[in-house]
Amino acid sequence: MYVAAKGGEKAIRNAHALLGKRRRGDAGLPSITLDQIAQQLTLAVDRVMAEGSLYDVELASLAVKQARGDLIEAIFLIRAFRTTLPRFGNSRPLDTGDMLVRRRASATYKDLPGGQLLGPTFDYTHRLLDTSLGGEGGEHAVETGSDAPLAMPRVTDLLGQEGLIEAAPEDDGSEPFDITRAPVSFPVDRATRLQTLARGDEGYLLALGYSTQRGYARSHPFVGEIRFGDVEVVLDVPELGFEVSLGTVQVTECQMVNQFKGSAEVPPQFTRGYGLVFGQCERKAMSMALVERALRWQELGEEPGSPAQDEEFVLSHCDNVQATGFVEHLKLPHYVDFQAELDLVRRMRAEQAAQMKEAAE
């Protein structure tokens, strides 16, 4: 007698209990706190906020903890929660020119108004394991300068004064497309493209951006400027008749300056690729700017044919929550379809065997 495997419900319950136990690890050790995650795994939290499309340090820290450090899983948790949030308004566009800058680097000018500001960066560190971090220690005294913060005009605005770089597109006042509220259809406008890239997977954009540096849609990029800092979020409240500041968010902005030969209508000038990401995510902001620029081939009359230029390909596959779900769904049972294929393969093999037998006789 045969009894089919049953008890999915109990198995799921037990698996989840085991997951909780594994998440907690050795119960003799103190449980990691959300503050510790937010303060000491800041860049993980930043990535979760950026790709989760929700700026909330506490919830992102909780997601990192709940996901056992699996950042794509944490991003997924944040996205699923984001779905349930009501939309009560749209902020005014962020003014990154008015940023409280914590770090700023330009690769195009040695010095510039506001100066270069190295800030907290891994750049120029020697990548040697620091065993002093293995214990409790790791306190660092920091000397702070006394200079008052300087105004830091964006490098692209300085270039723009001479007309050497294409003008930033004017705000025509129209409501931008919102990829979280409407289905995307191709071809897309720039707002849609930038939104999609901004929540796109860092690793995916890194690889595509890298490919443009190796000859697949080469665009001769320079980092005009990369800046990271705090920007005020301002909401227009029509009922009140004035703007209300909601607080600040930290963002990384990358303005990539690229060559352009010019065309019949446009004199030779530099063009831009743009990247903007929540938190300190420079790798992502730079990759985004490279890919954004590559996707503009049509508008600039460039030769197509490289992977990073293929809008439908790039944008349809950059979301890691979608990608991980669909790849991992292959774990789900497919035995009905597999049975259909088994039947077909057996039938085709029988037919072939019969034919070969016939031929042999």
Place this chain on the structure above:
Amino acid sequence: MSAQPISSMPRSSMPDITYNFAYLDEQTKRMIRRAILKAIAVPGYQVPFAAREMPMPYGWGTGGVQVTAAVLGPQDVLKVIDQGADDTTNAVAIRGFFEKTARVATTTATAEATVIQTRHRIPETALNENQILVYQVPIPEPLRFLEPRETETRQLHALAEYGLMHVKLYEDIARHGHIATTYAYPVEVAGRYVMDPSPIPKFDNPKMDDCPALQLFGAGREKRIYAIPPHTRVRSLDFEDHPFKVQHFAKPCALCAATGVYLDEVILDDKGGRMFVCSDTDYCNTRQAQGHVGELGVPAEDAA
């Protein structure tokens, strides 16, 4: 329909999170219902909708879950199946999700359900006009594996240009002597749109034709909804000299002796022993309870 938050998760030092009936907010459900109405008005046409991120992964039924959430009312009785079975893990998880967020009654009995969410099967028990069958769809575009670009496939549908699909089926015949598509077998709906029936075995295709129940298809990741209204003509694509045929099983179900149903192959040992049993667990259990006994089954009264 209640808009009251009815479920919550306890959290230690953080405020509780409460969710709306069936998880989605009312605005989102209204948006999905509009897409569903349009889909019903244009049978087989893929209506783009602003799919939301759901608390289960894309590819695991988020489209079906959103459609179910949008059509579900507090009086509904929900059945969820995966591979025809009510007790497969993903079916259990989705049923649990609606028990938690909508507190609707659930059932495993096809006849008792008003909404049935399914992955990869259509129940063996005939559906009626009071039921909605919600399919989970991974790739809604029947032409996708012939043409990967959405911009192209949209045009092909607009022009009803389905030559590619016929060429594919013809090439199957030229190469193998018959059509080698066994599941997700393309259909033509109401004489107009070619539609992917989701990865159901082609065995189930005839059940879609003239079905009294409303059939809704939700693809979350791909952000598409489509529908077959009740009593709509659904024709599996074929050729005059190679008519559409469904799979046949040599033996009846080993547990309930049913014939003319879709069977799963179960491997019994490592010596080639195998048996075939109903993929529809509710159908099989009901028959066994009625006293039908298959080759490897036991009479209902002895099983207790």
